[in-house]
Amino acid sequence: MFGGRLGVPELLLILGIALILFGPSKLGDLGKGLGDAIRNFKGAVKDGEQASQGQPTPPAATTPPTDKV
Secondary structure, three states: OOOOOOOHHHHHHHHHHHHHHHHHHHHHHHHHHHHHHHHHHHHHHHHHHHHHOOOOOOOOOOOOOOOOO
């Protein structure tokens, strides 16, 4: 239908419909969640590439447990 390409008018129409459906605050939350998912995916791909090349992966950043009683 579009020949595999979306132009500016089509993207603005999709954004406008999403804004009407979800509202500005929910749309921001959806964008943040999507960005986090993409970031996690890229990190997993990078770790997988390092593992396949035999390079050790750096340890994950963890916080030490606190002794609150």
